[in-house]
Amino acid sequence: MSRPSSPGGERWYRRLGSPGVHGVLVAAALVLAGPFLWEFLTSFKSLTEIGQIPPTLLPTRWQASNYDALFRALPFATMFENSVINAVARTGAQLVLCSMAAYGFARIDFPGRNAVFGVFLSVLLVPSQLLIIPQYQIMQDLHLLNTLPALFLPGMFSAFGTFLLRQFFLGLPKELEEAARLDGANPLRIYWNIMLPLARPGLMALGILTFLWSWNDLLWPLIVTTDTRKMPLSVGLASLQGQYTTNYPVLMAGALIATLPVIVAFIIMQKQVVEGIAFTGLKG
Amino acid sequence: MLHLRQAPSTEPTSRRRRRRRAKLKNTLWALLFIGPTAAGLAVFYIWPAAQTLYFSFTRWGAFGGHTWNGLDNYVQLAHDPDVRSAFMNTIWFTLLGLLSLPISLMLAAILNQRGRKGVSVYRTLMFLPFVTMPAAVALIWRWLYSGDYGLINYLLRHVGIGGAYWISDPRTALVAVAAVGIWSTVGYNMVIMMAGLKAISPHYYEAASMDGASPIRQFFSITVPLLSPTMFFLSVLSVVGSLQTFDLVYMMIGHTNPALPQTRTVVYLFYQKAFIENDRGYATALALVLLLVIIAVTAVQFRLQKRWVHYE
Numbered sequence: 001m002s003r004p005s006s007p008g009g010e011r012w013y014r015r016l017g018s019p020g021v022h023g024v025l026v027a028a029a030l031v032l033a034g035p036f037l038w039e040f041l042t043s044f045k046s047l048t049e050i051g052q053i054p055p056t057l058l059p060t061r062w063q064a065s066n067y068d069a070l071f072r073a074l075p076f077a078t079m080f081e082n083s084v085i086n087a088v089a090r091t092g093a094q095l096v097l098c099s100m101a102a103y104g105f106a107r108i109d110f111p112g113r114n115a116v117f118g119v120f121l122s123v124l125l126v127p128s129q130l131l132i133i134p135q136y137q138i139m140q141d142l143h144l145l146n147t148l149p150a151l152f153l154p155g156m157f158s159a160f161g162t163f164l165l166r167q168f169f170l171g172l173p174k175e176l177e178e179a180a181r182l183d184g185a186n187p188l189r190i191y192w193n194i195m196l197p198l199a200r201p202g203l204m205a206l207g208i209l210t211f212l213w214s215w216n217d218l219l220w221p222l223i224v225t226t227d228t229r230k231m232p233l234s235v236g237l238a239s240l241q242g243q244y245t246t247n248y249p250v251l252m253a254g255a256l257i258a259t260l261p262v263i264v265a266f267i268i269m270q271k272q273v274v275e276g277i278a279f280t281g282l283k284g
Numbered sequence: 285m286l287h288l289r290q291a292p293s294t295e296p297t298s299r300r301r302r303r304r305r306a307k308l309k310n311t312l313w314a315l316l317f318i319g320p321t322a323a324g325l326a327v328f329y330i331w332p333a334a335q336t337l338y339f340s341f342t343r344w345g346a347f348g349g350h351t352w353n354g355l356d357n358y359v360q361l362a363h364d365p366d367v368r369s370a371f372m373n374t375i376w377f378t379l380l381g382l383l384s385l386p387i388s389l390m391l392a393a394i395l396n397q398r399g400r401k402g403v404s405v406y407r408t409l410m411f412l413p414f415v416t417m418p419a420a421v422a423l424i425w426r427w428l429y430s431g432d433y434g435l436i437n438y439l440l441r442h443v444g445i446g447g448a449y450w451i452s453d454p455r456t457a458l459v460a461v462a463a464v465g466i467w468s469t470v471g472y473n474m475v476i477m478m479a480g481l482k483a484i485s486p487h488y489y490e491a492a493s494m495d496g497a498s499p500i501r502q503f504f505s506i507t508v509p510l511l512s513p514t515m516f517f518l519s520v521l522s523v524v525g526s527l528q529t530f531d532l533v534y535m536m537i538g539h540t541n542p543a544l545p546q547t548r549t550v551v552y553l554f555y556q557k558a559f560i561e562n563d564r565g566y567a568t569a570l571a572l573v574l575l576l577v578i579i580a581v582t583a584v585q586f587r588l589q590k591r592w593v594h595y596e
Contacts, residue, residue, distance in 0.1 A: 021394055025406055028391055032471060033409035036416070038435060039424045051433055097321045104317030110310045116318065123329045127528055127578060129551050130571045133339060133564050134332030157324030187313045216417040218531045219551075223559050234419040238535060241423065248427040255420035266415045270408045273415070277472065278479040 036263065043067070043252040050248055066253040073243055073250070076257060078229050079236040082148060083258075086221070086232050087214040089152040094210050095203055098161030103191045105162070106169035107177070117166075123159035129219060139224055150224040151232060155214060161206050164280060168202035169195060205276030208269075215262060233258040340569040350565060357569035367570065369545055370553040371577070373458060374527055377549060378581075380462035381526035385518060387466070388473035393507060395474070396481045407478070411471035418468065422535030425464045426451065451536055457543035461532050468532075469525075473518050480514035481507065509594040516593045520585055527578050530555065550574045 042050060043066055045059040070076055104110075105117050135154050136145075144150040176198075177190050185193070196203070218234045225231045228239060237254050244250045266273055340357055342350040361367050391410065395403050413421065428435050429450040437447030450460040488506045497505065530551040537547050539556075548556075550570065558567035 021397075025391070025394060028470075029406055029409045032467065033412050035421075035424050035428060036412060038428065039420075042427065053433070053438070055433065055435065055438055097324070100317045101321035104314050108310050108314045108317065110314035111307065113314070116322065119330070120322075120325065123325050123333075125579075126329070126333055127524075127571075127575060129528065129530070129554055130336055130568075130575055131329055131332040133558055133568055133571075134335040135328060136559075137335075138328070138332070154328040157321055157328060159325060159329070162321055187317070191317070212415055216419075218419050218534070219555065222534075223555075234417055237417075237419045237423060241535065241538075246430070248430070251423045252427065255423045258420040259416045262415055262417070263412060266412070267408060270404070270411070274407060274411065274475050278475050 036259065039252045039255055039259070042249055043256050045249050047247060047249055066249040069244075069247075069250050070240070070253045070257075074236055074240055075229050076233075076236060076254070079231050079233050080257065082151065082230060083215055083232040083234075085148055086151040086155075087211050090155040090214040091207050091210045093152075093156035094158050094161045095207055097156065098158055098206065099165050099196060099199065099203060100191065101162045102165030102169055103187075103195055105166045107190075107195075108187065120159045120162055124163060132220065132223065135220075136223055145224055146227045146230045148230060151221055151230075152214070154220075155210075155217075158210070161210065164206055165199065165202050168199055172198050201276070201279065204272055205279045208273050208276045209280060212262070336568045336571065339565055340572050342565040344562060344564045353565070357566050358573075360566065361569055361573060366545075366548070366553060367550075370548050370550045373547055374529065374549045376458055377462050377465065377529045378523055378526035380459065381465050381469070381522050382519060384466040384469045384473055384522060385515060388470050388477055388518075389511070389515070391470070392474045392477035392481055393503060396478055407471075407475065410474060413468045413470070414472040418531035419535050421464065421468060422532050425467075426536055429460055452541055452543055454543040454546040457537065457541070457547045461536055461547055464532055464536070465526065465529065469522065473522075476518060477511065477514055480511050484510045512593045513595060516585075516589050520582060523581055523585065524578055527574065527581070 041057065041059060044062045044064070045056070046061070046063060046065070049056060049060060101120075105113065105120075131154075139145050139150045139153070144153070172195070176194050180190050180194055215232075216234065217232075218238070221232050221235045222238065225235055228236070231239070233254075237251075237258055240254045241251060339350070341352060341354055343353040343356065344350045394400070395406060431437060431447065431449035431452070434447070434450075436450070440447050448456050451457050484507065488510070489502055492502045492506060528551050529549045533547055533549050533552050534555070537544055541547075551574070554567050554570050554574070557563045557570060
């Protein structure tokens with residue numbers, strides 16, 4: 001069956017290993033994605049049904065009452081809106097501000113550039129929780145606690161985003177800009193008309209990452225919002241857990257509302273997301 | 285800016301003046317481009333960093349206001365058993381979190397095999413934990429781990445293993461939460477490793493199979509060394525991330541859980557001191573010690589990379 005002395009030996013090995021290897025993949029996919037299916041199914045079961053042994057796979061009767069309970073317990077629709085506003089504001093602001101700063105660092109030669117960039121880099125190294133107390137004080141002084149701007153204001157500025165896009169701009173050829181400059185275009189026009197379109201993959205990567213981080217963030221919104229109408233979903237889930245400690249069908253309904261939009265968006269754009277994240281991995 | 289438009293003179297000093305004018309112009313453009321972000325970082329990041337350092341030398345009253353108390357916070361930190369256990373727990377989370385790397389490497393290697401079908405479907409499914417909200421993920425896993433009706437205990441009983449109250453039993457809670465952390469990062473690590481694997485030239489493998497090297501041998505003599513820079517990058521990210529573990533512990537354990545002392549991380553303790561007990565001077569000192577630990581551990585990793593990271 002095998003001819004170990006020839007390159008065909010390898011093929012023999014592969015054929016033998018294949019079902020086992022395939023099994024590993026299926027098992028891994030089940031462990032990594034299965035919990036989301038369980039989340040979905042549980043959210044439509046009744047509290048009595050989840051107490052049955054053996055557990056049922058599909059709900060015996062699909063019921064939306066958990067979602068009713070959820071929206072009665074907390075203003076979940078408003079929380080969803082808050083999450084969207086927070087993520088969109090942070091992402092939009094970072095795409096504009098970081099790309100501008102990145103262009104400045106990559107292409108404008110001004111005195112003190114390295115020193116200023118060094119300060120940006122040092123911000124990159126400081127973990128977020130270290131700054132949270134003074135940031136909280138600022139929000140308090142500005143009377144912004146329990147408002148939407150408190151959620152997104154600090155997150156609109158990013159040293160990471162600036163660094164990432166600067167690396168991207170540095171990798172772009174200079175010829176196009178030179179031509180535009182000879183035609184008398186000023187830096188603002190070069191940035192807007194030439195650099196930004198070329199930087200689309202980098203912007204995509206930053207946008208996806210910032211959106212995910214903002215959507216998923218817990219610690220910062222947890223401390224600046226105590227009013228349920230100003231909370232994003234992540235903090236909403238924490239309060240939901242406080243009310244429905246072990247009512248898992250309702251908890252899963254809440255978790256589903258927080259995860260499903262991201263899962264659907266990810267599946268639709270999975271190629272861009274995976275490429276964008278692999279891109280930051282290689283550049284970062 | 286109008287004076288910049290003055291007609292260029294033809295005097296000998298004109299070149300120098302023109303250069304100075306270009307410099308000024310560049311500075312103004314830089315201000316326009318970088319200014320907004322620089323101002324935002326100064327207000328929300330750099331100034332707070334300086335304040336944090338100052339706060340760490342102060343004691344806070346119950347109703348705001350703080351007084352200088354020198355190094356007292358740091359002295360107190362050194363003798364606080366909660367701080368010691370929080371650091372120990374965090375170190376365990378960090379070490380266990382690294383297990384994500386070999387798992388991801390195995391999956392990435394399998395998915396990268398030539399002729400493998402359904403790669404993008406598997407990749408999408410395995411990447412889901414990374415894009416989903418940790419707060420929600422924590423709820424899902426609390427339900428899976430549930431002692432009485434959880435799916436995990438049911439499956440274990442099926443194969444004859446008695447279950448456990450995974451996240452309220454002090455003996456199992458840390459490992460149970462760390463497993464969710466690993467679960468959340470496997471997909472990310474795998475995607476980065478797949479990109480790294482694609483960059484390895486197939487010639488190496490062709491030459492190796494000509495010489496009769498088995499796939500296992502090829503994996504350890506070609507794949508592992510050539511992928512080591514990627515592994516290094518991911519291990520640094522994993523360690524820095526795990527040292528800041530908060531969301532999962534906050535959502536899965538909670539302040540009434542009997543296993544809290546065995547799972548409370550440094551950032552959790554920081555949150556508790558700062559925003560529940562309002563002991564903000566002490567909390568900032570704790571956060572600064574964590575920063576020093578992060579810097580030290582990262583420096584050690586960079587020092588050790590010479591021993592195992594292979595750069596072409």
